Amino acid sequence: MTDSNCVFCKIIKNEIPVKKYYEDDKFLAVFDIKPISPDHIVLMSKNHYTHTSDMPNSDWQEFILKAKELAETHLKEIEADGYNLLINEGEAAQSMVAHRPHCHIIFRKMDDGIKIDPR
Ligand SMILES: [Zn+2]
Numbered sequence: 238m239t240d241s242n243c244v245f246c247k248i249i250k251n252e253i254p255v256k257k258y259y260e261d262d263k264f265l266a267v268f269d270i271k272p273i274s275p276d277h278i279v280l281m282s283k284n285h286y287t288h289t290s291d292m293p294n295s296d297w298q299e300f301i302l303k304a305k306e307l308a309e310t311h312l313k314e315i316e317a318d319g320y321n322l323l324i325n326e327g328e329a330a331q332s333m334v335a336h337r338p339h340c341h342i343i344f345r346k347m348d349d350g351i352k353i354d355p356r
Pocket residue numbers: 239240243244245246247284285286335336
């Protein structure tokens with residue numbers, strides 16, 4: 238299930254070149270083309286869902302566990318000090334690609350100066 242106008246679906250179909258971090262039958266994780274930190278991965282479902290609420294709960298469970306697994310694995314690989322997991326729904330929440338949910342995994346170093354301010 239893909240959307241021919243969706244940037245993430247094009248990435249999944251290898252129509253847009255990206256640096257991949259992880260791929261299986263259900264999920265793809267790539268390095269963000271506009272990274273917030275030096276290591277910033279975006280995990281996406283291979284199925285296109287326009288809204289977070291469209292994804293079945295069973296897929297949600299796998300999705301969030303995959304985000305945790307990749308975050309913990311890459312944290313050790315690059316010896317980062319921490320990470321942020323961000324899932325945004327809707328343009329009001331600065332989610333500009335309507336392929337949701339997708340999860341930003343943003344790796345952090347102590348005192349890296351990056352401000353992520355969820356308030
Ligand atoms: Zn899509």
